[in-house]
Amino acid sequence: MLGAKLADYLLRAPSPKQLGRSSGCQNAMHYVKRCLPFVLLLALAFVLIRSSSAPGHAWKFLNAAAPQIKQLSPDDPEAGPTIIVITPTHKRPERFADMTRLFSQTLSHIKNLHWVVIEDANVTSPVVERILQRSGLPYVYFHATTEPGMPKRGWTHRNRALQFIRENYKDYKKGAVVYFADDDNSYDIRIFDQYIRRVKRLGIWAVGLAGSAAVEAPRVANKTIVGWDVVFAPGRAFATDMAGFALNLKEILRVPTASFAQRCAKSSPETCFLAQFGMKKEEAEPFGYDDDPKEVLVWHTKTRNIGTRGSAHGYVVE
Structure with a gap:
């Protein structure tokens, strides 16, 4: 008209x-x-x-179309604090295998876990949506494109997830811990209950295959982090991998501006992000350093596509 x-x-x-x-x-x-x-x-x-x-949800949540957690299963009041897992994801040939093998089949065994998944695209993926539904986990899935000027993929999407959490969990009474879990890492199921769920403020632990290192871990003396056993830039204030730490929800809400900002490109994203909470490494809680044997419960793995050929023969692939 x-x-x-x-x-x-x-x-x-x-x-x-x-x-x-x-x-x-x-x-x-x-x-x-x-x-x-x-x-x-x-x-x-x-x-x-x-x-x-457009399918899915855009990242601006302060409107009537804001995405909400789809509560496919009830929380267990006896399981302890909720674990909120943030997972940026993007289209690639090995993505469905990663999300099925590492997340849907691993996270589905964890009680009181909410999954926030952010697609790097203008739309969400129906196949990823089905994987999330089959997991039975409470989840939210939305899309966002990388902001101009961001040095790496995933930074914008972690920020959007943090925004979602701050808007939707600000009155959460059960207690929660926030963990960044990339969709191609390998996770021992024990890390969620033995490490992440027990974090009071900031928890840090060892990560296998981080960069060129066999293991990167906090150096601990008298139950206090005094340094870093790492290969890359050991002088960093928080020389840990993205998979090597978790923050209590109270900290995320206490510092509402903490994010993976463009200025973080001048340093490592983990150090830049954690420094915004005003804590020193000595205040962080180390996990796994005194276990016997000392085991690694998360590995910074990469599923590599060696080159796909031929038709998909009608099957769903990327």
């Missing part, structure tokens, strides 16, 4: 001859000003139609 009105108005507009030579510019500007509101309304309508038809 709006387009029809504008078209009718333009058809009734005077020709250049009717405008006249002396007052042509003045009259032309008059009609431009009269048409401008219609043009702006058309542009707004186009944007609204595009945004409402």
Whole structure:
């Protein structure tokens, strides 16, 4: 209807001859000003139609279409604090295998775990949605594209997840711990109950195959972190991998501006992010350092696509 009105108005507009030579510019500007509101309304309508038809949820949550946790199974009141897992993901040939093997089949065994999954795209993936549904876990799945200027994939998406948590868990009474779990790492099921769920403020532990190191871990003396047994930049304030720490929800809410900002590109994202909470390494809680034997419960693995060939033969792949 709006387009029809504008078209009718333009058809009734005077020709250049009717405008006249002396007052042509003045009259032309008059009609431009009269048409401008219609043009702006058309542009707004186009944007609204595009945004409402896109699958999934955009990352701006302060609106009626904000995504919500899909509670497929009830929380267990005896299991302790909820674990909120943040997982950025993006399309690649090995992605479905990773999410099925490492997450859906691992996380589904953990009680009181909420899964926040963020797709790096303009739309969400129906296959990923089905994996999440089959897991039986409470989850939310939305999409966001990488912001211009962000140095690496995943930074924007972790920020969107943090925003979602701050908006939706600000009045959460059960207690919770937030953990960043990439979709291609390997997780021992024990890490969730023995490490993550027990974090009071900031917990840190060993990670296998982090970078070029066999193991990167906090160096602990008298139950206090005094340094870092790492290969890359041991002088960092928090020389840990993204999979090597978790934060209590109270800390996430206490510092609402903490994020993976563009300025973090000048240092490691883990150090830059954790430094924003105003804690020193000595205040963090080390886990696993005094176990016998000392075991690694998370590995920074990468599933590598050696090159796919041939048809998918009708099967669902990326």
